[in-house]
Every structure is written in structure tokens, then in C-alpha cells.
Amino acid sequence: MSHLPAELLRTLGEIVGPAGLIDDPAAMQAYLSDWRNAYRGRAALVVRPASAEEVAAVVRACYQAGVPLVPQGGNTGLCGGSIPDDSGHQVVLSLTRLTRIRDVDAGNETITVEAGVVLQQVQEAAAAVGRQFPLSLGAEGSCTIGGNLATNAGGTAVLRYGNMRDLTLGVEVVLPDGRLWNGLRGLRKDNTGYDLKHLFIGSEGTLGIITAAVLKLYPAVRSRTTAWVALPSPQAAVALIGRMRALCGDRLTGFELMSRQSVAFVLRHVPGCSDPFVEEHPWYVLIELSDTLPEAPLNAMLETGLGAAFEQGEALDAVVASSEAQVSALWKLREGISEAQNHEGPSLKHDISVPVSSIAAFIAQADERLQQAFPGVRIVCYGHVGDGNLHYNISKPVGSEDEPFRAQAEAIMYLIYDVTQAFAGSISAEHGLGQAKREAARRYKDPLELELMRSLKQTLDPTGLMNPGKLL
Ligand code: FAD
Ligand code: MLT
Ligand code: ZN
Secondary structure (H helix, E strand, C coil): CCCCCHHHHHHHHHHHCHHHEECCHHHHHHHCECCCCCCECCCCEEECCCCHHHHHHHHHHHHHHCCCEEEECCCCCCCCCCCCCCCCCCEEEECCCCCCEEEEECCCCEEEEECCCEHHHHHHHHHHCCEECCCECCCCCCCEHHHHHHHCCCECCHHHHCCHHHHEEEEEEECCCCCEEEECCCCCCCCCCCCCHHHHCCCCCCCCEEEEEEEECEECCCEEEEEEEEECCHHHHHHHHHHHHHHHHHHEEEEEEEEHHHHHHHHHHCCCCCCCCCCCCCEEEEEEEEECCCCCCHHHHHHHHHHHHHHCCCCCEEEECCCHHHHHHHHHHHHCHHHHHHCCCCCECCEEECCHHHHHHHHHHHHHHHHHHCCCCEEEEEEEHHHCEEEEEEECCCCCCHHHHHHCHHHHHHHHHHHHHHCCCECCCCCCCCCCCHHHHHHHCCHHHHHHHHHHHHHHCCCCCECCCCCC
């Protein structure tokens, strides 16, 4: 039996119909934990409205009854932002039935989609009109545009196209009291005061519910070349990205770094993956060049860049994909890391960023301090070099139990964040704060910034019903 007042339950049922309410405990389970099972909560109810108007009516009813809401999209987030607390009093508001692509305006190079549309479907809709929507990440087959906006998602194409904030022209939002703000302007220039969409992008559901957005489209890519390169060190990766950028400019659309440990986990746990090289190497990068011209001389550019890198000792070995199947195989080695690490016990995720020029020094210092303080822990370091964004994840020592390792999680986290802070970095580059990093943000973020954030929260959501316990 739900803890909600009977009148609210009846009203919600009238708004969304029987297909939109889930109160059966077994059926609710999928909404109450994340894919890693790192966060688990309880809820009074799961509500699944099917339109922006239904979302507005649900939010209004909950506002009037004083019931807190936890918005949820594809539930692929990595910080527990979409999972309710364990009080059992919160309502999960699932946006996955808002699946309409409302408009594709090829002349304006925009697409207008509802919050529950899966990222991959937006990519496909763009391709159908000879365009691309460039946001790209491992979870693109299940994450939603609403979740991408609420977390300001990044991924593997940020170095060329920017993150979700850069790809968005307008948003439609249900405010905490249930009013529907139509900010769906498809304008590239609009200086009529504060740019309110940016308040909601990256707000992790704490200021309102995003129901739709106008997104930017780009010309389709018509040629591409992908290489897997072995390197001696992270310093070599930073030198190589500078070299490739100088040579290729915006044609450099992917540059992903992986330690041997990261790749070893994929080779061990992800079926169908094999090492492109016979020998093991300490570091690898996946380089992608692309162009809108079908016959762009990308291989020649790559050869020039890699030739110089071999001469300078920045590269140790390289393979260039010669078929679409090989391109997919190389990306699978990169995209498989998250899944592979799960097979090695609890993974402590640290999604940090530092200036690109500090990447190598950060890794050297963090590695040294960690190995001194926590001998044997396995460092799974990989990330998006062009964004200075490292996933500096940790797995337990070989042969050790989960629980003693979990007990060290906080100390490991603070060690890594202290080093991050020493390099003027961020403790969350692209995944957000959710419930995982809320306390840490208090420690590392400027108190004045936190005060401004709290006053915005107070102004927009004075009753605190929007995703309580997250971010702030
Ligand atoms: P959810 O997980 O459902 O929610 C995330 C947050 O957004 C929660 O706080 C939730 O309350 C809020 N929210 C969801 N929908 C709405 C809405 N409509 N209105 C208001 N608030 C809402 N992230 C990256 O940035 N880069 C990566 O490279 C990347 N790679 C990943 C790889 C894998 C294998 C996995 C599993 C995840 C990865 N992620 C990555 C994390 C995740 O996919 C992104 O954070 C994604 O944007 C979350 O979308 P979602 O629909 O699953 O949101
Ligand atoms: C990725 O880039 O693969 C994800 O953002 C990192 C992760 O799953 O930790
Ligand atoms: Zn990432």
C-alpha cells in the first residue's frame, strides 16, 4: 500500500491513467536502483506521464500535497541522482513515455524532442535528414535527452562539439509548482536577459522537470578514420593531442586515453574483444578523425601526425581500422571499460577534470599517493583527454574482500579529490553530483558559489520538493 494520501493517488490516476501508475513493489524495483546497484531506495509510487501537460498536472498535484518528486530518465546516471531515498515517501517521476520527436527543422539545423527520447533515437532522426546530433556516450542506447540535459552530459565528442549545454538552444520545463515554461526557442542569438535554459541544464532535476528541448544539428560526417595507438605515458598523450589538433583542427573528433589496466579488464570481461597488439603497452589512445567531405585525406593526416609522434617517441605502435567492423571493435575496447570494471567488484568512480596541461602530473601524483596509502588497489584510469576529463576509477586489490575495500572508499575519494583540487580541477567533470558527491562538493566548492546555488534553489523550489537530497 502506498503512503500517499488517497485523494492524491486518485488525482494522479486520473491524470496518467492506469498505464501510468506503478505501485506494485515488484514492478517498481527497476526504478529503485541504478544499473550498477550502487544506489538503492524506496518510493511511494512511480508515475509515468505521457505528455508535458500530464507532467505539469502531476507536478501541480504533488506540489499541492507537499509530496517530493525524483525525476528519472533512462536511469543510467552514475551518481545516484535518479534514485529515491529510503524513506518510502518520495514519488519517482519517470519521463520515459515522453517519446515524441516534435519537429525536425533542417533549414534551422535543429531538432525538437521530448525528454524521454533515447539519445540514439535522436542520432538516428538526425541521420535520416543527412545531419548528425553529435552527443555520444557509452549509454546512448538507453539514456534519455532529459537525463542528458539534467546532467549536462559529455562523452566522447565534446572536444569537437561541446557538451549538452553547447548543443541546446531551448528547453521546455515544468516548474516546481506545476507551471509549464515554454522556452523552446530555436535561436542562435537571443540576448533578452538571463539565459534561463542554462539554469535547468545540469541542475539534476532539483529546479524543475525538463519535458522537451530544441537541439542543434550538424552536417553529417562522410569520412572517418580511427586508430588505436600505444603510448609510453600520459605525457605522450597530451603531446600527441596537441600535435594532432595543430595538424587536423576540427577534424580531430575523438581522442580517448586508456591505461593498460582499463584495457586488461575489457579483454578479460567483455566478450568478443581482442588486443590489437601482440605486446602489452602501458597506455593507449583511440584517435578519430572525421570530415563532412566524402574523400577527405584523413589517412594521410593521421600518417603525418603519427609519423612525427613515432620519431619523437610519443607513440610506440599503432593500428588503423580498415573496416567498419574494426572501427566498432576499437570503440568497444574503449566503451566496454565501465561494464568490465563492474566484474571486478565495487568500482569507486572519480570523474575528475584538470587543465589538459596538468593531466600527466595529476596522474603521477594521484598514483603515487594512492599506492602509498592503499597498497594494491587497482587504478583504472581512462578518459577524454581533450576535455582534461579523467575517469580515475579504483578497484579493490586482487584477492581482497569487498567490505574492507568499501570501508576505505571515502578516504580514497578524498585523497583523489585533494590531488584534483591541488591542480585547480573539478570533482565532477561530466556525471554531476547526485547523491554521490553532494558532501564532497561542500568540501571543495567555493562557499560563495554554494550560497548562490542555494539561493537559486530557494527562489525556484522554495518547498524543496524537486529531487531532495541531490546536488545541494
Ligand atoms: P537518469 O540517470 O535517469 O537521471 C540522471 C539525473 O537527471 C538525475 O538526477 C535525474 O533526477 C535527472 N533527470 C532525468 N531526467 C530528467 C528530466 N527530464 N528533467 C529533470 N531532471 C531529470 N555520462 C557522461 O556525461 N559521459 C559519458 O561518457 C558517459 N558514459 C557512460 C557510460 C555508461 C556505460 C553509463 C552507464 C553511463 C554513462 N554516463 C556518461 C552517465 C549517464 O549516461 C549520463 O549521465 C546520462 O546523461 C543520464 O541520462 P539518463 O536518461 O539515464 O538520466
Ligand atoms: C565513460 O566515459 O566511459 C564514462 O563516463 C565513465 C564511467 O562509466 O565511469
Ligand atoms: Zn566519460
